[in-house]
Amino acid sequence: MKNWGFKISQARIIDLDKANTKMFEDLCLKVPSAKRCIMCGGCSATCTASNHTNFNFRNCNLMFRRGQFEGLAEELDKCMLCGKCKLVCPRGVNTRAIIYNMRIILNKMNYKNIEL
């Protein structure tokens, strides 16, 4: 086939019937305010990490909600947990706790085993 320099892009379909939304439900049990997010982007505008790279809280939150976990854990590692996003949020979403809990859930992180 002749190479035109263009190609038909692959279909990007997120089948919400098959998506794993259980994780988001678990998250909402820990941080109920996660449901309140209106994706305004105030958090990304103030973010310390966004200033350096394309890290984006809205994006992470949406990916997690839709069950697209591929590469999400690495993306979340960019966050510095400084908490600016939480202070600017107009909806009072505890964004910092969402990131913290997403990291714990995705990395299956646990406390160091401490023998007492």
Place this chain on the structure above:
Amino acid sequence: MNYNNFIIPFCLGASLLLIIIIYKFAKWLSKLDKKQKYFVKRNFFSKKSIAAINEVFREALIHRNIYRKNPLLGYMHMSLAFGWFLLIVVGKIEASFYAGSFFEEPWLAIFFKFFAREQANFWVANFFSFTMDLLLLIVLSGLALAIIKRLKSKILGIKKATKHVIYDKIALTALWLIFPLRLLAESSTAALVQNGSFLTGGIGELFSLQFAQNVELPLYWAYSSVLFVFFVSLPFSRYMHIPSEVVLIFLRKWGAKAGEQYSGLSDFEINSCSRCGICIDACQLSFSANINNVQSVYFIRDTRYKKLNDNIANNCLMCGRCTEACPVGLELTLIRQQLRTKTEIAGKHYYDYCENKNNKNKTDIIYFAGCMTQLTPNIIIAMKNIFSAAKVKYWFMDEDKGICCGRPMRQQGFVQQSKDLISKNTKLISKSGAKLLICSCPICYKSFKEEYSLDIEIMHHSEYIKMLIDENKIKLNKSELNIVFHDPCELGRGLNIYKPPRQVLSKIGKIIDTEFSEKDSLCCGGSLANTVIELETQLEIRNKALEILTKSKPDILATACPLCKKSFTHAYKGKVMDIAEIVSKFLYLQNNSKKQEIKEKEIFSILK
């Protein structure tokens, strides 16, 4: 030989107790980290050990600290601890005296009245008998207070008493039964052979001879069995604090310090918690937000019984009020931080995306505003003003593309990531060749002071402004304003900086004291350490704190932390200002009368 079968439970219990305690102590001591072990070895045979014995006497027996906080509660603890201790010591002397040798049977002192059945008729024996009765009376009075406390804690000044687990309840019941049973058993002997003094003898007279004969042995059996139950349940209940605290005091006096990692010292600290519940009343989550299951006492308890969960470990403002209130002096916030530590891949780099700025600025002074200050730009403008008024050259390190100091990551237990940030910032600072680092945010300040190993001077801006005033580099206008200063947690309790901000503010206006200031100061609720509570709960905490702080309706509510400022600003009708903003407004500008006029108008507008 003085022997009866009823001594068996006591002897069995006492030896089991000894074995378990030795086993536990050996385990914890072996878990001490290298530094702590070094201090123990170095100071074992030194004056510090004598100082520790003195401290053990004052704290573990007399309970001076609790006495200072609440005399009635202090008396309760002292009568039980010191009273029982004296009962054992005087009992031992009495028994040795009676047996004529120091190495008599160890149980003789405990069941002395039963075995020494001769009538006491010369003055030494009478004296001992009287002393023992007096001591028993003192212990019983403490016990009465303890029962009252359990039924109605408010009488003893405690709003909320600790809820106990089953081990504690067993041990507590046994402890409560020990002394009344001892009294009854000794009274029955006194009824039979008249060897009691005013208390046991007095009660013995109420018993008929037949009755005393019937109950004497069963009572001694009960007394011995209750001792067995108490001894065996002690290592698994809160009463483990009795032996643990003694070792903890020695370790502290020898110079062992708790580090970032959980160690054997933390084990001793966790077991030294007596679950008195003083931290519950100190906790703002308890009295402002009605959350009553996460306080340090429950956190420590759950850690000890290996039931700690995410919700309890993370639901804490880390304000340090409980650490300040703790009568045992446990470093509760630090232990919580140690336990939050997560398993991470060592050596992984997380922040390589941050631009490696080739900083060519060579300066003496660095200004680090911090993330939070970026959200309160007035503080940054004010600091710039002050720098220019003092004619100081500086480098604004995080003006653009700055990164976090690493403390928020550390507080949540992501040690590796925090270290990554620390090394990035350290590189920048050491490259600039600076001699002084000024921070505007107490969170960063604490991080730079304690987690970084910088060999330069680090100051919070309140300290720096004070230094500028002392060096006559800036002058301030005096006004009639009433100012309330709110101590930020990290600056006050965290780093013991109470005076510099007050000294600066007293040059501008009149400082009004509040109910909770300095060591007792409240948290604004904005703390980053808590990832569990939601905004609504935070606002409850803030409102309560604000209500207390602004009772006197001050013109300015001053603080020294951008986070506290941010929390209070929208809720208070008056002015909420950072100390740097106030100083910047009240700068006295020399040789510039026009600007001075504008300044005075500004000041006037604040007063309005």
